[in-house]
Amino acid sequence: MRHIISILLENESGALSRVAGLFSARGYNIESLTVAPTEDPSLSRMTLVTSGTDKVVEQIKKQLNKLIDVVKLVDLVENEHVEREISLIKVRAAGNLRDEVNRMVEIFRGRIVDVTDTSYTIELTGSCDKIDAFLKAVPNDTIIEVVRSGVLGIARGEKGLRL
Amino acid sequence: MELTGADIVVKALADEGVEYIFGYPGGAALHIYDALYRQDTVKHILARHEQGAGHAADGYARSCGKPGVVLVTSGPGATNVVTPVATAHMDSIPLVVITAQVPSHLIGDDAFQEVDSIGITRPCVKHNFLVKDVRDLATTIKKAFYVATSGRPGPVVIDIPKDITAEKAEYIYPKSLSMRSYQPVTQGHSGQIRKAVQVLLAAKRPVIYTGGGIILSDCSDKLAELVRLLGYPCTNTLMGLGAYPADDPLFLGMLGMHGTYEANLAMHECDVMLCIGARFDDRVTGDTNKFSPYAKIIHVDIDPSSISKTISADIPVVGPAGVILEEMISQIKDSGRKPDAEAMQKWWHQIDGWRKIDCLDYDRESELIKPQFVVEKLYEVTKGDAFVTSDVGQHQMFAAQYYKFSKPRRWINSGGLGTMGFGLPAAMGVQLAHPDETVACVTGEGSIQMCLQELSTCKQYDLPLNIVNLNNRYLGMVRQWQEFFYDRRYSHSYMDALPDLVKLAEGYGHIGIRIEKPADVEGALKEALSDKSRLYFLDFITDQTENVYPMIAAGKGHHEMHLSPRNNGDDEERELA
Numbered sequence: 001m002r003h004i005i006s007i008l009l010e011n012e013s014g015a016l017s018r019v020a021g022l023f024s025a026r027g028y029n030i031e032s033l034t035v036a037p038t039e040d041p042s043l044s045r046m047t048l049v050t051s052g053t054d055k056v057v058e059q060i061k062k063q064l065n066k067l068i069d070v071v072k073l074v075d076l077v078e079n080e081h082v083e084r085e086i087s088l089i090k091v092r093a094a095g096n097l098r099d100e101v102n103r104m105v106e107i108f109r110g111r112i113v114d115v116t117d118t119s120y121t122i123e124l125t126g127s128c129d130k131i132d133a134f135l136k137a138v139p140n141d142t143i144i145e146v147v148r149s150g151v152l153g154i155a156r157g158e159k160g161l162r163l
Numbered sequence: 164m165e166l167t168g169a170d171i172v173v174k175a176l177a178d179e180g181v182e183y184i185f186g187y188p189g190g191a192a193l194h195i196y197d198a199l200y201r202q203d204t205v206k207h208i209l210a211r212h213e214q215g216a217g218h219a220a221d222g223y224a225r226s227c228g229k230p231g232v233v234l235v236t237s238g239p240g241a242t243n244v245v246t247p248v249a250t251a252h253m254d255s256i257p258l259v260v261i262t263a264q265v266p267s268h269l270i271g272d273d274a275f276q277e278v279d280s281i282g283i284t285r286p287c288v289k290h291n292f293l294v295k296d297v298r299d300l301a302t303t304i305k306k307a308f309y310v311a312t313s314g315r316p317g318p319v320v321i322d323i324p325k326d327i328t329a330e331k332a333e334y335i336y337p338k339s340l341s342m343r344s345y346q347p348v349t350q351g352h353s354g355q356i357r358k359a360v361q362v363l364l365a366a367k368r369p370v371i372y373t374g375g376g377i378i379l380s381d382c383s384d385k386l387a388e389l390v391r392l393l394g395y396p397c398t399n400t401l402m403g404l405g406a407y408p409a410d411d412p413l414f415l416g417m418l419g420m421h422g423t424y425e426a427n428l429a430m431h432e433c434d435v436m437l438c439i440g441a442r443f444d445d446r447v448t449g450d451t452n453k454f455s456p457y458a459k460i461i462h463v464d465i466d467p468s469s470i471s472k473t474i475s476a477d478i479p480v481v482g483p484a485g486v487i488l489e490e491m492i493s494q495i496k497d498s499g500r501k502p503d504a505e506a507m508q509k510w511w512h513q514i515d516g517w518r519k520i521d522c523l524d525y526d527r528e529s530e531l532i533k534p535q536f537v538v539e540k541l542y543e544v545t546k547g548d549a550f551v552t553s554d555v556g557q558h559q560m561f562a563a564q565y566y567k568f569s570k571p572r573r574w575i576n577s578g579g580l581g582t583m584g585f586g587l588p589a590a591m592g593v594q595l596a597h598p599d600e601t602v603a604c605v606t607g608e609g610s611i612q613m614c615l616q617e618l619s620t621c622k623q624y625d626l627p628l629n630i631v632n633l634n635n636r637y638l639g640m641v642r643q644w645q646e647f648f649y650d651r652r653y654s655h656s657y658m659d660a661l662p663d664l665v666k667l668a669e670g671y672g673h674i675g676i677r678i679e680k681p682a683d684v685e686g687a688l689k690e691a692l693s694d695k696s697r698l699y700f701l702d703f704i705t706d707q708t709e710n711v712y713p714m715i716a717a718g719k720g721h722h723e724m725h726l727s728p729r730n731n732g733d734d735e736e737r738e739l740a
Contacts, residue, residue, distance in 0.1 A: 062468035068290040071344040
């Protein structure tokens with residue numbers, strides 16, 4: 001099963017490599033990983049998407065907690081949560097294609113953020129599924145480049161992951 | 164008071180109560196070495212190789228419980244210390260390892276003797292620190308000692324660039340500290356302990372299986388109290404030997420791959436297993452699918468990630484072993500309940516039947532020196548009271564099986580990583596921690612050659628070690644596996660150009676004796692042990708074909724042990740896969 005683990009960790013150099021190193025050393029999957037400082041500059045927030053059996057995911061959480069730099073973590077899929085991914089997608093758009101791509105962007109509620117005579121760059125935000133669906137919907141040979149941020153997530157309700 | 168970084172390092176070590184620092188100098192470490200020269204509180208032990216320094220600090224830590232401290236230079240100094248760091252990490256031994264680093268402005272430039280020490284050691288430390296500002300140095304050292312020694316102990320590396328050791332800062336060494344991201348558990352969950360006690364008291368075929376955690380938390384007295392209060396059988400892992408007295412009738416011996424018949428069968432047949440401070444390592448469990456099929460498992464460990472990692476626990480209890488043992492004992496006493504006497508009588512009867520097999524029997528009449536015989540004699544001559552270090556291989560198993568450890572911290576070996584070369588330098592650390600005690604290093608001619616250079620260190624510091632070399636001219640454990648599993652194709656397990664180890668010992672300024680007949684074994688041991696001023700290198704020429712029994716082959720369960728040909732077991736149990 002897919003899990004989204006949100007981690008609050010010390011904003012120290014090397015903290016990211018401790019997490020990444022743990023996953024490679026113990027053979028765990030990482031589907032995506034994002035990290036950036038929080039409103040408290042001494043802390044970073046990491047969102048990590050992984051998958052595995054319950055036993056494996058339990059071990060992942062325990063091993064992450066064992067890292068000295070990890071302050072707190074939560075598995076977002078255990079409760080109601082919101083998840084988002086942002087993507088920037090560059091597609092070929094000339095002639096008839098321009099209208100078609102435009103329509104598609106509207107349907108998926110994306111935005112065109114850069115235009116040339118022959119291409120559009122689209123910003124699209126949503127669940128991973130939504131971005132996957134968009135990439136399937138545009139003709140495959142029109143895609144020039146895709147950049148995805150990896151998943152960000154936050155729990156629903158007033159409680160927050162903080163110190 | 165303003166001090167240079169180098170003086171801060173040395174002052175902080177002194178304030179931390181460090182007696183010995185094991186190390187080897189080099190360019191990036193020179194400021195620190197200069198600071199060491201200008202004081203005499205912290206004594207430096209100069210090893211002959213950084214690996215020796217690391218293992219010596221480790222042996223020191225294992226034998227006295229205080230953290231071992233290491234100082235090495237950048238680059239090769241740091242890479243050479245990786246093996247000892249990994250060794251300590253696998254066995255949860257507290258070490259603080261200071262690696263010097265090239266000056267900050269050269270980091271990343273592929274400078275002379277530069278290596279990414281933080282990156283290289285990251286997977287095999289409890290934590291590591293790169294010091295970027297001299298003002299953080301004292302606090303970082305305090306943190307390193309705190310992290311290394313608290314919770315589940317482990318090695319911590321501090322990487323200090325050379326320029327930081329020259330810069331000055333106000334020296335304030337924190338008396339204590341707390342870290343928001345690291346708060347080790349200090350208590351067990353009372354509800355879980357209550358559940359565990361109920362299950363324990365209702366057991367009909369219980370076994371208490373304990374590991375290095377009992378030794379690390381210095382609670383072998385409490386373990387003995389619990390075992391005796393219940394009258395339950397107790398077995399120790401390789402790392403846990405000495406936690407429960409081996410000569411006690413409630414002790415079943417070591418368990419696992421080369422454990423005793425009675426310990427492994429008790430593990431297989433038990434209905435309740437209390438595991439404390441052990442981690443269900445693959446050398447203990449054998450095939451996990453066949454592991455203890457009838458047992459309700461109570462697992463006590465300070466590290467939550469050890470629980471249900473390989474074997475699912477029915478009742479997990481997270482916390483320090485000593486605190487939890489104490490609470491278990493008081494709950495059992497308060498409950499007024501007693502174990503099921505009738506069931507226990509039946510269980511002990513069954514265990515005694517297994518004991519009758521006498522799985523550690525060997526040919527005591529042999530004309531060749533049997534390695535087991537040497538260890539048994541060592542046990543007799545030292546009255547079971549020596550500190551024994553070992554390397555890795557057959558001799559390690561013989562020492563574990565035949566030297567009956569009755570006190571904790573007496574058995575010093577690399578259990579998790581299985582590091583050949585560990586025994587001699589570790590023995591140096593043990594001897595420094597216990598200058599008046601007898602220290603023996605049981606080793607083989609393969610292992611001893613991996614850190615042989617430390618004989619020179621022993622000379623410099625007058626360490627009267629007793630090296631018991633079980634010399635069978637083979638890498639014995641490799642040879643044994645090749646005999647069993649590779650159709651006797653002894654691929655590269657024989658060394659046909661061994662040095663004359665007696666002359667070699669003499670060359671280093673020690674006394675060497677070669678022993679070739681069983682009748683001479685005891686005399687040689689007595690001679691070595693009675694001389695407390697010199698190192699004796701006893702080169703025992705042993706039977707080349709001896710194997711370690713019993714053995715659980717890979718993929719087999721505890722009930723599928725391979726017994727020695729001398730044992731009259733069921734034929735099926737002698738089959739090897």
